[in-house]
Every structure is written in C-alpha cells, then in structure tokens.
Amino acid sequence: MADLVVYGTKMSPFVRKVEAALHEKGLDYDFEPINIGAMPDWYLEISPMRRIPTLRDRTAGKEGVAGTIPDSSAICGFLERKQPAPALYPTExxxxxxxxxxxxxxxxxxxxxxxxxxxxxxxxxxxxxxxxxxxxxxxxxxxxxxxxxxxxxxxxxxxxxxxxxxxxxxxxxxxxxxxxxxxxxxxxxxxxxxxxxxxxxxxxxxxxxxxxxxxxxxxxxxxxxxxxxxx
Ligand SMILES: N[C@@H](CCC(=O)N[C@@H](CS)C(=O)NCC(=O)O)C(=O)O
Missing domain, CATH: 1.20.1050.10 (Glutathione S-transferase Yfyf (Class Pi); Chain A, domain 2)
Known part of the structure; x- marks a missing residue:
C-alpha cells in the first residue's frame, strides 16, 4: 500500500495532471476510481466542490477528510513541497x-x-x-x-x-x-x-x-x- 492515493477517473485531464506530476517526481501512489456521475457520499465529504481529483496522503490521515487535498493545482503545489526534486515549478x-x-x-x-x-x-x-x-x-x-x-x-x-x-x-x-x-x-x-x-x-x-x-x-x-x- 502506497502512502499516496489519487481518487479520480483516468479521462479527467486534472487527474492526468496529478498522475504526471507524481510520475515525474518518482512518487508511488494507489489509484481509486470515482464515478463522476454518481460520486459516493464519502467522496463528497473529502471533495466539497464535487470535483476530481482528490489526493490522500496516508501519512497525514488514513480516513475521512484528514490527509486529503482536493484540486489538481493544490495537489501539485503540495507534491512540490513533499518531493522537491525534480522541481516542477521555476524558482525565479x-x-x-x-x-x-x-x-x-x-x-x-x-x-x-x-x-x-x-x-x-x-x-x-x-x-x-x-x-x-x-x-x-x-x-x-x-x-x-x-x-x-x-x-x-x-x-x-x-x-x-x-x-x-x-x-x-x-x-x-x-x-x-x-x-x-x-x-x-x-x-x-x-x-x-x-x-x-x-x-x-x-x-x-x-x-x-x-x-x-x-x-x-x-x-x-x-x-x-x-x-x-x-x-
Ligand atoms: N479546478 C479543479 C477542476 C477539476 C474538475 O473540473 N474535474 C472535473 C472532471 S474533469 C469534475 O470533477 N467534474 C465533476 C462533474 O462535472 O460533476 C482541479 O484542478 O482539480
């Protein structure tokens, strides 16, 4: 079981963006599919704007809202701090x-x-x-x-x-x-x-x-x- 989990659907470009950042940084992750046509209640709790993706960092929380970050931009910003190399954001x-x-x-x-x-x-x-x-x-x-x-x-x-x-x-x-x-x-x-x-x-x-x-x-x-x- 990986520390990180991506919740989403592969066809979502925002999920693709997060998966690409994870790959570039060499971070292992689990993937849990979410049907955007019928998002389960537990998912709506961790994604209050009813969007995919959401990321879970199990080292920060294994269940519920604890340990989760919705939104691809927020997630990629988090990943940059969690695993700085290789950098995906210019420093200048x-x-x-x-x-x-x-x-x-x-x-x-x-x-x-x-x-x-x-x-x-x-x-x-x-x-x-x-x-x-x-x-x-x-x-x-x-x-x-x-x-x-x-x-x-x-x-x-x-x-x-x-x-x-x-x-x-x-x-x-x-x-x-x-x-x-x-x-x-x-x-x-x-x-x-x-x-x-x-x-x-x-x-x-x-x-x-x-x-x-x-x-x-x-x-x-x-x-x-x-x-x-x-x-
Ligand atoms: N700003 C969000 C946008 C995410 C987004 O719009 N995701 C779409 C899928 S591509 C979604 O969850 N749609 C849910 C719906 O339409 O009900 C991000 O960057 O993660």
Missing amino acids: AFAHGRALWLEEYADTGLAATGGFGIVRALMFPPMEGKAPDVETARDTWQNKMPRFFDYLEEQLGGRPFFLSDTFTIADIAVASQLLNFDLFAGPPDAKRWPGLASFVNTMRDRSCFTDNLAACREAISKVLAEPVDLS
Whole structure:
C-alpha cells in the first residue's frame, strides 16, 4: 500500500495532471476510481466542490477528510513541497508567475472550451445510450480551439517547453488538456501550429503520460463504437 492515493477517473485531464506530476517526481501512489456521475457520499465529504481529483496522503490521515487535498493545482503545489526534486515549478519569481498563469490558462480556458465541447460531447451521450455529439465536437475543434492554439504557439516561441528548456507544471497542465483532445482529434494542425503539434507529439510519448493515455484509449474504445472524424 502506497502512502499516496489519487481518487479520480483516468479521462479527467486534472487527474492526468496529478498522475504526471507524481510520475515525474518518482512518487508511488494507489489509484481509486470515482464515478463522476454518481460520486459516493464519502467522496463528497473529502471533495466539497464535487470535483476530481482528490489526493490522500496516508501519512497525514488514513480516513475521512484528514490527509486529503482536493484540486489538481493544490495537489501539485503540495507534491512540490513533499518531493522537491525534480522541481516542477521555476524558482525565479517571474518564471514562477508565468508557470502558474499557463497552468491556470490550461485548467480554466482549455478545459472549459475543449473539455465540454469535445470530450463531454463525444463521451457523455453514448453513456446514456445516445449518439456522440460529433457536430458540437467538430465545431469546437475547428472554430473554438484555434484561438487557444494561436496563443499557445506564440507562448512556446519555438522552444520545446513553455518556460525554458526545462519541463515544468505549465507543460504538464497544458499537455494534460491537449492530450485529451488528441485522443479524439489528433494534435493541432502542424502546418498552422508547428510548435504546438510537435509539443503534443512529444508529450504523448513522455513516460509520465503513457500509462494514463493507455487507460484512456481503453475507456474510449468501450464507449465509442468507432473513431470520430473531427476534420
Ligand atoms: N479546478 C479543479 C477542476 C477539476 C474538475 O473540473 N474535474 C472535473 C472532471 S474533469 C469534475 O470533477 N467534474 C465533476 C462533474 O462535472 O460533476 C482541479 O484542478 O482539480
């Protein structure tokens, strides 16, 4: 039994973000699945905003609220203090602030538009016996995501990572969202966003994401009878 437990669902980009941070830091953890459609009462007690993920540190508390931290950003901040190396947050003040901003841009901007418009549109209706909402997903991918891709392409500025040549929480947060879209639509168009497409292609194979993505592909194959075409 590991000291740390992640409660969540593999398809959640916020759960992916926490799993990636844990992998990067070499921290062992247990995973306990939570059905977001029917969160059990004990889970709602430890996640008062009714969201996944929540982390438990068993060395701080084995049951109930004691030892738990909800919210991927709070969890990643905690992990940085618990296991400082390798650092995922820049130490220089301005770079640190930019990393937090890009994390927020991914968690709020990318998640709200792409999470609802693509992932939920494709995955939620089939769970209720309906057809996936391919029209909404296609419209989101083609018409709503480009402004995010323009901004991220500019932020990358031809570098491999968002803040420097070092992998940070900004890369984890942005990749965690983009890899959800990649599961259905592939990377952003390399002709229009070459840096971002290359970033997604690299992140897809980075070891901190590979186990999570394999589990997601399996989950998708159980819900979608055939791949969707968003082009
Ligand atoms: N700010 C939160 C956001 C977490 C979040 O929105 N999680 C979604 C799943 S991707 C969720 O729990 N949704 C529950 C629901 O829609 O009922 C974090 O960073 O952990």
